Structures are given as structure tokens and as C-alpha cells.
Amino acid sequence: MLNRAKIIEVENLVKKFGSFTANDNLTFDVYKGEIFGFLGANGAGKTSAIRILCGLSPPTSGKAIVAGYDVAKYPNKVKANIGYMSQKFSLYNDMTVKENFRFYGGIYGLSKKQIVDKTNYFLEKLEMEKTRNVVLSEIPLGWKQKLAFSVAIIHDPKVVFLDEPTGGVDPITRRQFWEMIYENADKGTTVFVTTHYMDEAEYCERVSIMSEGKIEALDTPANLKSTYGVNSMNDVFIKIARG
């Protein structure tokens, strides 16, 4: 991994809200084309860290470089070079599929032709051409999440942040979604993903586990299991989060 390019570099990152330390001295790197699992209990500080890495919230101290830009100095450059989707917010429910592509393509500065090409490409790939003019609210959640992922990478970002992308999705679609993740990682897109499904933690190349603002463990799933002497990522997680 040493000769792989770093897409995310985090050094001594601290985020405080008043007297509360949400992120306590985080240091880690994520590499080009890596699928990086970012796990932690509710309230461990994941959301705060992701917001910093996406250029939405400045760090209190320390440094984070994402897609080549310092998040504190060039947050807008960071935003232009990353993709983001979450379970809670992804696409606009009152626009059609095509309109969502056009809207996000426009935001990311794609030309009209690029937007048309990308829309065609993704709809064909997802075998969802029939949904082109369907309003999003009428589309099942699993399909929506696949569309949301496509929209999040419409501008070919170096890294895409996926915040619980598969929550509530049926088990078949959940697996198809991971197929999409693999395919894009193989093409060189870095995938930074959070999940509460511990089987999905196994699908990541490396996994970090946060507890009370700190990264308590960071390694491959296989190494984490052997370090903690357990058989599953679920048990690793419980050992770390329960302390």
C-alpha cells in the first residue's frame, strides 16, 4: 500500500464544540481506489469527522487534505472533487430521475452534453432507462440508492463519501450496491463508507473503528479479527465500542 497515492491525509485532527471534543486527535490516510470503512457507535464522532473531510465544517486544530486540497483553506475545492451520498439525504423526491441528474451535473459544472452522456450511461448501466421521467418519490428505496450513488459520482470525483448508504435496503439490493462500490473502486475511485451492517465491514479493504472521538482501531478486517481474537467484525466492534 506504500506506493499507492494518498487521497485523504488526516493529521492530529481535532474538532471541539464548546467543551465537548467530538474528534480527538485523528490521524489516518486513505489511498487511491481503496474501500475504507469508517465505523463507530452512535455519537462516536463519525458525522463530525465526515463533515470536516467534506469541507463543510472547519477543524478546530490539525490538518486534513482531501483530494489534494486542505479542507480548512480550500473547502470549495474539496467539495468540487468529492462525491457524497447518505441514507437520509440523497436526491430530490419531487424531481424526476433525469432532472436529478441534470441538477447535480449542473452543480458540479458539467456541460450539457456531458450531463446527457452521463445520464444515459448510468441509466443503461443500472437497467433503469424506463425510470428516466419518473418522479423520484415513486421509485423504490433500493433503486433510489443506486441512482443516488451514480449521481454522487457523476463528476468523476477522486473520493466518494457514503454515509450509511444501505440502511433499510433489502438484502439483494444491498449486495448489488456493494457490487457498484467494488466496480468503482477498481476504476480508481476511493470509497469512504459508514455502515451499521457488520457483514459490510468485511467488504472493506481497511476499517477504522471510532469510540468517544478517537480512532481505537484501524486495520484490515482479517487483522482486526486476529488482533482481538474473535471470529467476526461484529465481535470486534462490540469489544471496542463496549471498551
Place this chain on the structure above:
Amino acid sequence: MSVNIQIDSISKKYADVMALNNISLSIKSGELFGFIGPDGAGKTSLFRILTSLLLPTSGKASIGEFDVVKDYKKIRQNTGYMPGRFSLYLDLTVEENLDFYASIFNTTVKENYELIKDIYVQIEPFKKRRAGDLSGGMKQKLALSCALIHSPHLIILDEPTTGVDAVSRMEFWELLKKMQKMGMTIIVSTPYMDEAALCDRVALMQNGNLLAVDTPNNIVKSYKGSLFAVKAYNMHKLLDDLGSLGDTSQVFRFGETIHITSTINDDKVYMESVNKQLIDKGYKDISIHKVNPVIEDCFLSLMDKDVE
């Protein structure tokens, strides 16, 4: 009070969408019963019908002697409901929310404190905090306290563990087991297949239909074919290659392994054949062994059939 629940041919249609398609089942008083299925399965519609908040398009349902449509007042007095979406008052404090719900049901927090004590002590240090400022886990505990405050015989929980981390999920289920021991009937829904094993009986749901209703054990036992877990170097390519294997009905990634289902009777012959085919394709460090199916394997297999 006995709260046997009877659901007879319930359907719910929204415009062109069949949210519930002729559902019939019964739940016994004192049971911890789980509805397992993804978003859009129809779990929430069914729960809203059972709690008298939504009228079925057709069919009937009763809780104990009360009909969910005719006797809605009685249903509401005896049923606790925790909706999937946090719906307490965000601008009231923890304490105020609880007092409010207690007073709506003509009771006091003091009167039923024993019932909510185990849960409430965990949020009591924050009782002066507004509900809107609580973390996700604490919100959920407050919602459960409010749903229990009128000492209902039946509690219906809509996806209480969605978006909740693995540790808090475990703790939440310990709470449910405790409530069941106190004599409560519990109906709970979840998209997490692993939580099915914690219920007395479960209904697997998909697109408004029941795929199966049984004990988790019986569902697992009824799995057709032998299931094997395969592992090798380069798991991603392995998934593709296993997909073109003969004598195999189902291939799905399962954590660090891939589960494949044999359609032939001789496990040994099957394993040797898979092993040989993978060696021929150049795989190294191949591991293949028989495993017992879990609910998710069953769900995947039932879903596959549903699609056909």
C-alpha cells in the same frame, strides 16, 4: 389481559401501490413477534393499521376482543406505539415529554415509574435537556419510555434499531426481552435480518407479502439445499466465477465468505467439484465448508422465488 392478535386478510392500497396484499396471521399474547423486511415491505402500514392510525382498504384485525377500527379508543388505551420516525416534541425537555404523554393517558410518571425505570435511568441525567438536543440513542430511549408510560399490554415498535450501532442494538434487544418477561406482548419490525433470531416468531415480509411466518429455527430448517461458505484469495472475482458454477442455486456474498447453495445431495462430491473447478481457474488458499443457513440466507432465497 390477553392480547391475542388476529389479522384477517388485511390489504392496504395507496393509489396504484399495494402496500399490504391480503395479509393474515395471528400473534399470541405474550409473544415477542418480529416483522423482518426491507423498506417498502409494508411493515409500517400494518403497524399503523394495528394501532388504529390507518384504515385498511379491506380485511379485519383485532387485538384481544377489540376491533382495530370499531374500538379504536380501547386499542389506543391498551397499546403503546413507537413510530419509526422520532415524533416526540423536540422543544419540550425529556421530563416534559414524559409528563405530557402520561397526562394524555390520565396517568402520572410516578404511577408507572417501575415500568420505565430500567430505560429511564439512562436518560434521567438529561431530563432537563430538550428532546431535540438528545443523541440518537437517547431519543430512542425517551420514545420507548413515552410509549410505555400508560402501562400498555401490547407494545408495537417500528424499526427501533434502524440507524443504531451494533452495541446499542444489542442493549435494546435486552430491554425488549425484559419487557416481555414482565408480561408484555411485543411486536417489532426491523430491516436487520440478524435480529430475527431474537424473536419468538417472525414474519418475513417483502413488497406487501408475507414470505414466511414461523419460529426463526423452523425458517432456517426449511432452507432448501446444502449451504457452503467459500473463501479464496481475490473474493471479488470469486463471486463472478462462483456465479457460473453448475449444481448451484444461490450465490451471495456473506461477510468474509461467499455462501453457495448446492442442488445435489452429496455434499462431499459437491465440495470436491467446486474445489477442483476453482483450482483449475487458478485460485489459491481455497477454503470451502458446510455452514448452517441464517435468516438472511432464507430471506434471499425466498426473495429470489418471489421475483420469479
